[in-house]
Amino acid sequence: MKNSSNKIIIIMFIVFLLSVNILNIVIPDKEFSELENRVLSQIPKFQLNKLLSGQFTNKFEEYYVDQFSYREFWVGFKAKVEKLLNKTENNGIYFGENGYLFEDYESPGNKIKDNTEIINEFSGKHPDIATYFLLVPNSIKIYEEKLPLFASPYDQLDSIKVMKDKLNKSVEFIDVYETLMKNKDEYIYFKTDHHWTMRGAYYGYTALAKELGLNYYKMDSFNSRIVSKNFLGTYYSKAQDWSISSDSIEVFYPKFDIQYEVSYKDTNKSTNSLYESSHLEEKDKYSYFLDGNHALITINTSIKNGKKIAIFKDSYSHSFIPFLVNHYEEIHVIDLRYYNLSINDYLEKNNIKEVLFLYNVSTFSKDNNIRKINY
Amino acid sequence: MKKIISVILILLAVISFAGCSQQTSEVNIPVKDIIGTIQDKMIEDAIANGLDEEAIEDGKLPGYMEVDLMEESDNVVLGDFIKKEDIEEGIALQSMFNVNSDLIIVLKAKTETEVDALKGKLEEIKEMQDNTWSSYLPDQYEKVKNNIIEVNGRYLIYITSQEPESIKEIFDSSLEQ
Numbered sequence: 035m036k037n038s039s040n041k042i043i044i045i046m047f048i049v050f051l052l053s054v055n056i057l058n059i060v061i062p063d064k065e066f067s068e069l070e071n072r073v074l075s076q077i078p079k080f081q082l083n084k085l086l087s088g089q090f091t092n093k094f095e096e097y098y099v100d101q102f103s104y105r106e107f108w109v110g111f112k113a114k115v116e117k118l119l120n121k122t123e124n125n126g127i128y129f130g131e132n133g134y135l136f137e138d139y140e141s142p143g144n145k146i147k148d149n150t151e152i153i154n155e156f157s158g159k160h161p162d163i164a165t166y167f168l169l170v171p172n173s174i175k176i177y178e179e180k181l182p183l184f185a186s187p188y189d190q191l192d193s194i195k196v197m198k199d200k201l202n203k204s205v206e207f208i209d210v211y212e213t214l215m216k217n218k219d220e221y222i223y224f225k226t227d228h229h230w231t232m233r234g235a236y237y238g239y240t241a242l243a244k245e246l247g248l249n250y251y252k253m254d255s256f257n258s259r260i261v262s263k264n265f266l267g268t269y270y271s272k273a274q275d276w277s278i279s280s281d282s283i284e285v286f287y288p289k290f291d292i293q294y295e296v297s298y299k300d301t302n303k304s305t306n307s308l309y310e311s312s313h314l315e316e317k318d319k320y321s322y323f324l325d326g327n328h329a330l331i332t333i334n335t336s337i338k339n340g341k342k343i344a345i346f347k348d349s350y351s352h353s354f355i356p357f358l359v360n361h362y363e364e365i366h367v368i369d370l371r372y373y374n375l376s377i378n379d380y381l382e383k384n385n386i387k388e389v390l391f392l393y394n395v396s397t398f399s400k401d402n403n404i405r406k407i408n409y
Numbered sequence: 410m411k412k413i414i415s416v417i418l419i420l421l422a423v424i425s426f427a428g429c430s431q432q433t434s435e436v437n438i439p440v441k442d443i444i445g446t447i448q449d450k451m452i453e454d455a456i457a458n459g460l461d462e463e464a465i466e467d468g469k470l471p472g473y474m475e476v477d478l479m480e481e482s483d484n485v486v487l488g489d490f491i492k493k494e495d496i497e498e499g500i501a502l503q504s505m506f507n508v509n510s511d512l513i514i515v516l517k518a519k520t521e522t523e524v525d526a527l528k529g530k531l532e533e534i535k536e537m538q539d540n541t542w543s544s545y546l547p548d549q550y551e552k553v554k555n556n557i558i559e560v561n562g563r564y565l566i567y568i569t570s571q572e573p574e575s576i577k578e579i580f581d582s583s584l585e586q
Contacts, residue, residue, distance in 0.1 A: 066547070073551040228544070268544060300507045318545075327545055329506035349545070371541050373506045374474065374485075402486060402537050409485040 057103040067106065068317050071271040074100040110276040117275060122182035127273040130180040134225045135269035135278065139174050139187040142399035146193050149404050150200040153391065156407045157204045163381070163389050167201065168208040168242055169194055170230065170350050170394045173223035176214050190395045197398075210241045224281045227267020228396070229320055232284055232353040239357035242390075248361050256286035261311075265319040283319060285309065292336055292360060299330040300372070308333070308356045323352035329372035333365040343388040344381060346370055346407060348397040358390075370403040377407045436562055436584050440498040440515045443564075443583045444475060447513060447576050448502065454572065472509075476501040478516070486537075490530045491516065495523045497563075510542050510549040513576065514567040524560060531558045531567045538569060 064074055078084075078093035085091070102108065113124050122129055128136040157165045174181070175190035194211060201207050214222060214230075214237055222234030230238070236253060243250030265281040297304045303325075313321040324331060327349060342364040345351055351367065359365055366384060368377070381389070393401070445468070452470050456462055464471045478491050478499030487501055495518065502513040514531065518524045535556050542550040557573045559566045559580060566580045 072547045327508050329508055369508075372504075372508045374476075374503055375505055400540055402540065405489070406485050 054103070058098075058101065061103045063101045069106050069266075069271060069276060070109070070274070071268065071317055077101075106276070109274050113274040114277065122185060124274055125272040127269050128174075128182055128185050129273065129275070130177065130182065132180060132225075133279055134173070134177055134180045135273050136174040136177070136181060136185075136187075137172070137228060137269060137272075137396065138185075139172065139190055139396055139399075141188045142193055145399050145401070146196045147200055149398060149401060150197050152405050152408060153205060154200070154202045156389075157202055159408065160381070160389075161204070163387055164206070165204065165389045165391070166206040166208055166242065166246065167197075167391045168210060168238065168393075169197055169398060170238060170392070171211055171214065172228065172394055172396050173225075173230075175211075175395070176218050176223060193395050193399060206245060208242050208245050210238045213237045213241045221284070224265065224267050224269075224320075226270035226278060226281050227265065227320060228269060228394075229267070230350060230353065230394075231281075232286055232323070232356070235350070235354040236286065236357060238354055242358070243361075251288070251290075251357070251360060253286075255289055257289055258284055258286050261285050261322065262314050262319050266317070267320065283314075283322065285322075286356070288360060290360075294336075294359065295334040296324070297332045298325060298328050299332060300328050308359070320349070320352070324355060324367070326352070327369060327372065328367070329369050331367040333359055333367070335359055335363055335365075337361070337363055339363055341388070342366070342384065342386050343390055344368060344384075344386045345390045345392060346404075347390075347392040348394060348401075350394045350397075351392040354392060370406045371401075373406065376409055378409065436564075438564075438583055440500050440517050440564075443515050443566075443580060444500045444502055444513070446583055447515075447579050448473075450575065450579055451570075470502075472504055472507055473502055473511075474505045476503065478514075487514070487534065490534050490537075491527070495519055495527060508546065508549070510538060510546075510552050510569055511571075512538065512567065512569045514565075515580070516565040516567075518563045518565065521563060524563060524565065527565055528558060528560055531565060534567060535569075 063076060065076070066072070067074055075093065075096040077097050078090055080090060116124065117129065123138070126138050128138065130136050153165070153167060157163075171190045171194065174187055181187070191211065194209070198207050198209070214234065217237050220233055221231055222237060223230050240250050242248075260282050263280065263282040265283050267281060270278055294306055294308060295304065296306065296308060308324060309322050310325040311322065313319055313326065318326065320326070333355070337360070339362070341362045343358075343362050344366040345355065346368050348369070355365065355367065366380075366386065368380070448468065448470055452460075452465060452468070455470065460471070476487065478487060478496065478501060479493050491499055491514075493499070497517045497519050499514070499516040502511075504511055514534070516527055518527055535553070535558065538553045538556070542553045552569050552571060555573055557566075557568045557577050559577055561581065561584050564580075564584055566577065568576045570576055
């Protein structure tokens, strides 16, 4: 009797071991995880020297982990269990109230000071160019009361203050913190992504317009439409709790008559829309705005007022530019992370007399590419 | 029997010492040539992937630029990491304006003593690239993750590219003399 129960246990154990491995072999490898938004490791090519150096085994382990059958289920299961055990954070993302996810913000060290110096140098070198700086706080500051207990990110207001104090008077600093705080009851930040929503960007635009004395468009000059209800952003992918509900994307289209000519210079594509609807079918739906990241975009509008502006920016600008564009004839959008040619030459060649920097606090606190503007 | 074994052991010892003492003669290949060969290979790959041959002018990959790290004005970001005092030659190959993480740097250290420090600097560059690419564009970030940093004598190479292995092979074989 004892012997047969042993046999059953042995057989069950063997079946378990085999079935996991057989499943791993039988289920086809995936190239990409949509939920995690990353490329998955593929089976490494065998080479003797790589085996000896240990590289092959490392790569094989990565492959095995990435291609484990039902991996996404297990990853989500782990996050879920940890949440039940009161873990309030996963992969640097806090689980906030009401389905809000927040990315931790750490002390920027000297980065803000250094980057501000670079902006000052730029403004000093170009006294003929009107320079504006719009620094946008992230959701973790605006909605800090929704953070889990004992979460203590570095205070973004401190970073904003450092920048404000350091910045030369020749640069116009646009403070959007107060404006965003006033409107925080509205849907101004995505819950599952690191961006502000287009509604948030609208309030940023009004703050800038007031500072620059532009006659800004009221919200009722636009038709608003929800273009997607199932946007799962970057925070979602990192937090790995697949039960968090999705965001919706609201877009404001002008009621007034205006035409745009948008040229993506790096990919040689032109269009007359500020939006690329194909991205709404993909994971990264925020790329709907201005087709995501490009090194250089120019936008010409039907407003023939001769005004030109260059924008140095991160992706927060993508939902913001559709508002600003209605005040200029020519807009040059440069992403310094990807643009490696001389900025001096570019500004001179295009005879640009207005420059806007638009960054969110988190990016600006880590950015290493701003120094390219002085070259 | 003992004798035979001791003879074999002595022979083995002599051979292995001979292996050590084999003088590697100082390799002296201009960095420009190495970058040139790498660029040829990249052009070949690009053509295989459907790039129009007409787009290539004087053997340069379209959309890419060579940055001479010995020239002050040419090195904006990389110049912060790699000081020209530490290198005899240095060239970086990167895209001009493109959402593309490709970056290849070949350096020749001034003396052996700078090699370790330069390698550290290349690791810092890797960290910076990691920062720039980790939150967006998984395909570009993948290239950064597969980055290779290699040292060969006084030469160093930094490779972020679709096919880092094949570029490393070019680097190694260029220095095999």
